[in-house]
Amino acid sequence: MDKKFNFELPHRKGVKPKTTPSNPHMQLDQQPEDRELVDKLMAWAFSLAYISKEYSKISVPGAQAMCMSQNKKCTHCNAFMIENEFAHFHPVPDGSIHLGLPLNDAKYVIEKGWGELHPIAKRGYLPLNFIMVYAPRNEEEVLVIKKIIFRSYQFARGHFKD
Numbered sequence: 001m002d003k004k005f006n007f008e009l010p011h012r013k014g015v016k017p018k019t020t021p022s023n024p025h026m027q028l029d030q031q032p033e034d035r036e037l038v039d040k041l042m043a044w045a046f047s048l049a050y051i052s053k054e055y056s057k058i059s060v061p062g063a064q065a066m067c068m069s070q071n072k073k074c075t076h077c078n079a080f081m082i083e084n085e086f087a088h089f090h091p092v093p094d095g096s097i098h099l100g101l102p103l104n105d106a107k108y109v110i111e112k113g114w115g116e117l118h119p120i121a122k123r124g125y126l127p128l129n130f131i132m133v134y135a136p137r138n139e140e141e142v143l144v145i146k147k148i149i150f151r152s153y154q155f156a157r158g159h160f161k162d
Helices: 035-046 103-111 139-157
Strands: 051-055 064-068 085-089 096-102 115-117 129-135
Touching: 035 051, 035 064, 035 139, 064 139, 085 139, 096 115, 096 139, 103 115, 103 129, 103 139, 129 139
Parallel strands: none
Antiparallel strands: 051 064, 064 085, 085 096, 096 129, 115 129
């Protein structure tokens, strides 16, 4: 683990949510009862420096993308799904997030139960570091998911190598 940022994650409680096996890759259950959890998480994510909120160029209609300013983005990493988009939030009722992480971090997030590999990555159309992070079910999970999003943000800035 990198000493600049504590990336220790607890195991996610409960069983893995049901998701679709292909595009569009969506979470089908275990969404938060209170959508405000996702709304607050999005507000925090879009408040990070050098981030613009745009409609995703590759996700379902209504998905909100985290896009890195061109002059601040990593030019030597696999952090971006398309152009400067490194993460996006799926619209109601879903609430899950697709994002890029350094490969070892992506594996770690999956191992801890917080997400799964994107099916398009499984087929070789995206690098294996692009994952779905499941929607938060409570405030405690919001805090964990913030760590994951922040790690993706740092990767997109070039702070970590793949």
